[in-house]
Amino acid sequence: MTSSHKTSQLCPNCRRLISRDEPRCPYCGLKAPGSWWKNNAVIHLFHDQDFFLTGLSGLLIALFVLSLLINPGGMGMGMNPFGFLSPDNRSLLLLGATGTVPIGALHRWWSLVSASYLHGSLLHLIFNLIALRQVGPLVIQEYGLARMFSIYSLGGIGGFLLSYLAGVPFTIGASAAVCALIGAALYYGKSRGGSYGQQVYQQIGGWAMSIFVFGLLVPGINNWAHGGGMAAGILCGLLLGYQENRREMLSHRLLGAACALGTILILLWAVATTVIYRFF
Secondary structure, eight states, X not given: OHHHHHHEEEOTTTOOEEETTOSBOXXXXXXXXXXXXXXXXXXXXTTOHHHHHHHHHHHHHHHHHHHHHHOGGGXXXXXXXXXXXXXXXXXXXXXXXXXXXXXXXXOXXXXXXXXXXXXSSHHHHHHHHHXXXXXXXXXXXXXXXXXXXXXHHHHHHHHHHHXXXXXXXXXXXXXXXXXXXXXXXXXXXXXXXXXXXXXXXXXXXXXXXXXXXXXXXXXXXXXXXXXXXXXXXXXXXXXXXXXXTSOOOHHHHHHXXXXXXXXXXXXXXXXXXXXXXXXX
């Protein structure tokens, strides 16, 4: 039993039990399925939905708390609920806010990634956490966890890139990335069709319409980032496919792992440089 366990593994592509010594998976045809780089821990991040969503939410909360602690004296504490517990703009700029000022003046292109993990107030954070918890599980169910995170990451970049091109000077928030998940869910519902697809399309369409109306009524909302994120999510849904028409492949997990690794490195850089600048 021990010997069999040591010489067997799950194929990193189709997840079927195979021998480690197989030159090619007999089920899906993947070459060298036993190679170390196809079986590393980063690729296998995307196996536990609850753990992943809790970790992502925890990361958003941790960076929000850090943004407050960088300069407690600049914290917004007024009675306005939209501004309660607001980090000052200098702290947000140091941690990776994006826009024409950080990119155009400071050449911080990496902020297109980091901005999705920062928030301007407690209410801003709560809204995005609720939306992530509402839409995230649906996108994971229909696209798989690796593709969900790729859509989240690439959609956030796409939304903030459009925002930059539109001339928005300073912006943050997970809403561009969450709108990308909404866009991917809209694409899924419309593409799949049938009663279930139509139900998904109508339900998520209600979310999209609410965001659009909210953006028109409330000042300071970055509608460019929302629209760009939604468009990027639709495009990602089209290119990556969903579970029913294209099962999750090793390439999807590699893309998700690349997004995760890139995000971690950028956020570590942002936090480290901020702490050094602020306290040393």
